[in-house]
Amino acid sequence: MGRKSLKDARRKEIIRAFYKVAKKEGLENASLAKVARLMDIHPSLIIHYFRSKEDLIFGLIEYILERYKLIYKAENSTLDTKERLVKIVGNLFSRKWNTLFDDGVFYSCYALIFRDKKVQAHYKTLHDSLRELFSSTLKEAKQEGLVNVQDVEATSDLIFIMVEGAYYYLGLINDKNEYQGKLKQYEQEALRLLGLN
Incomplete structure (x- = not known):
C-alpha cells in the first residue's frame, strides 16, 4: 500500500x-x-x-481532469442543491478555469486529438467526466423540482457547448471589461436554460 x-x-x-x-x-x-x-x-x-513523452502527456491530461473537477468541489459541498447548481454555473462561466490550468497547455494537448486516437479518447473521457459531474447536480435539482428542463442530458450538453465555445472565443478578447461582460452574458443564458435566471 x-x-x-x-x-x-x-x-x-x-x-x-x-x-x-x-x-x-x-x-x-x-x-x-x-x-x-x-x-x-x-x-x-x-x-x-x-x-515516453506520450505517456507523460496522457498523465498530463488526467491531471487536467483532476484540476478541472475542482470547479465542482470545495465550497459547493455545504450548499443546498439550487445554490450548488447556481454556484457551479457561475464557476463554469468565470475565470476560475484559468487559475486551475494554463489555457496554452490545455489547447496544445487538445490539438493532439486530431493526430492521435489515444489522446482523443483521453480528452473524450475528460469532457464526459466533467459533463457527468454537472449532469448529476442537474438531475438532483430536477428531482427536487428546482429546475424545469425536459432533457437533463441535452441541457447539460448545451451548457457545456456554451462553456467550451465561450472559452475558445474569449481567448481572442484582450479587453477585460468586454471579456467579463461576455462571460456574464453567457452565464445568464445558461441560467435561463435552467429556468434560474
Missing part, C-alpha cells in the same frame, strides 16, 4: 514538473530531459515512471 502511494506521489510530481515546462516553453518543446533538469534528477528516473 505504501509503495503504491509513493509511486503515485512521484508520478504526480513528475507530471506537475512536465506541466511547468510545457507552460513555460510550450508542449512541443517540453522534453523528458527538460523535466529531469527542472527536478534535478536523472532522466532515467522519469522513464521509470513514464516510458
